[in-house]
Amino acid sequence: MARVLELRSLDALEGYRLVWHRLWQETRRADFFLTYEWFVTYWRHFGLDKQMRVLLVESDREIVGIVPLVLITRPASWGQIRTLTYPLDDWGGFYGPVGATPTATLMAALRHVADSPRDWNILDLRWVDRTRTDGLRTPTAMQQVGMLPIAQPWMEYPVIELVGGWDTLQQARPAERRRETERQLRRLKERHDVRLVRHRPAGGRGRQDADPRWDLFNACVALAEKSWQGRQADGTTLAHAKTRDFLCDLHGTASQLGCVDMNVLYLDDQPAAYAYNYVHQGRVLGLRTGYDPDFRAECPGAALIRLMVEDSCRRGDVEIDLGPGRTRFKNDWANRLAVSYRYTYYSDSFRGRLLRLRRWWNDRFSSQEDILARRSA
Template sequence: MVHVAEITRWDELASLQLVWRELWGKTRRASFFQSFEWFATAWKHFGDTQSFRVLVVSDGNEVIGLLPLVLRRESSRLGAFHVLTYPLDNWGDFFGPIGPHPTATLLVALRHLAESRRDWDVLDLRWVDRDRCDQLRTPMAMKQVGLVPLAQIWDRSAVIDGRMGWEEYWATRSSKFRNNLRRAEKRLLARGRVELVRYRPAGATWGDDDPRWDLFDACVNLASRSWQAHQDHGTTLSHESVYGFLRDVHEAAVKLGCLDLNLLTVDDQPVAFAYNYVYEGRVFGLRTGYDPDWADASPGNVLKFWMIRDSFERKDEEFDLGPGSLASKEAWATGSVESYRYTYFSPRSPRAQLLRWKRWWDTRLFSTEQLLARRSA
């Protein structure tokens, strides 16, 4: 018989580690953000302000799927709401159920939510990879259990298809773009000995799990000098509000073989970084930055140029440049992918119903591009 257990306490989470690891390995297009280690680290650092939970779906004595969620308080012009959503919090661009049976996991877990006492105003399943992975499983499951959702685009990410090969990829870039990169490369090479340090350890299973804190600290130092560091509510590597979390996540990523750290140096001096995660040949660009004192030599672009070329040589399947700032990424990308949100507004919450009508009207008043711009503003 299929049933659901709900994990809501930190001391219960450890019991899931082995089965989570097994299911993660069987998840279609899984990412580091869906690992037990990432979720446990997020719970450790943000559990005081958010309520983390995992819906464990079992068939008899066998766990067939997991649905990690978080209950958080979010503000809007209509007031504050208790929102039940995935725990990604915009660190990555896609999320979903863990395991090889997403349809059954979603259906059983969502039925559990529909029939249980609600401590939420809005069920908002964001970051859904509708076209490549979910294939409308989420909205269909929600409808089937009576949680009829409003579907909206959530974000758009620029990606590079690594399966085409470097020569083909490079030939598809505009001549202006290629010439600008070559000139930037030449300017930087004239300043000294330029080296790309790319650290991608295989993980603890292979005895290759040195965290290389010297490289991590070099990235943090560059991040502290970049323009992002001066944002009031930023989440770059050096921001105090997330530094401890990202440091612990760094260690977890190293142990899993999911770290991809890139540092560009000139005469051994770090001038630019790209901090990524990687899993099963798919790279996700988390954060980048460069030393503003070297801005005239375009070290950030040279780093990206060398790093992407190296990814093709390594046979990486995909390089996800991340959501947002698409205008600066279009020249590099071979395409874009969209994430979606599926939202159910509790009829027991009058403000949630007002929010539903506002969202509904927004989809008719504004274009997709306008909606994306309004959400990111």
């Protein structure tokens, strides 16, 4: 029978670093956001107002899976709302159990949550990849432990599938968009020396290729600060100090794991646009992009995406997730739309019942399209 260990501090978690790394390597469609390094850095930057609930599932004296959870307390008009959820905060697109046995892991972890004293009002499992990895695992497990969930689409992500290669991708795009993209790039090359620098270290564990290329990282930051992002007083842009420091702390460890994918477009040796991504097993996750407004008329961002996609095809990448929300450049390239889901259970406390009623009221008068538009904006 499975046993669940609940860890509530980084000191307790430290002893399971290697176990977590092994399970991450066994996880289907794993990405950088499911790593030990992501969680620890996230916690050091954003854990001050949260409580850790990392659940390790043990079977036959071996850890077979991990379900990282955090307890977040937020103020409301009728008091504090305590939410038990995944530690992602919309930095990435999808989240879930770590390990090769996600069904058994999630079932054991949720049974532990259901049987433990409830210091939370809401169990809110967001960012679930229902189509590609989860199926109905999450709502089924919640239901079987007595926590009937409310399901809701959470965010949508335009994705470029690259399995057929560059020629296949180009042929599938509308001819008008394809011609416009090639015309923009041709004109840009007529006026400038155009060069895409793409840095993707293989990692330091056994490969000895973990150069973080801080010069390129700093170029991405400088472009973000020069663009409209630099004028934002808050938010999660790379120009914002809190975000910059967080991603800077992650950059070195992501390089060690071979999960960094940096792209900088140079025009006459001057940085003009960037795309800062994470990558694992040929799946690229777009994190932050930007361009120098001095080159706005020449569409450097469009040129960067064009060259980056072609380069990914040459490298044998599987897909590029362009991040949440729809923009023109994303619509120009995406050939599939991925959707994350949210599964919510409200406790039987008075506050939990009030929250469930408010959720019902909001969903009653909103279409799924309206919900997705708000979440993906």
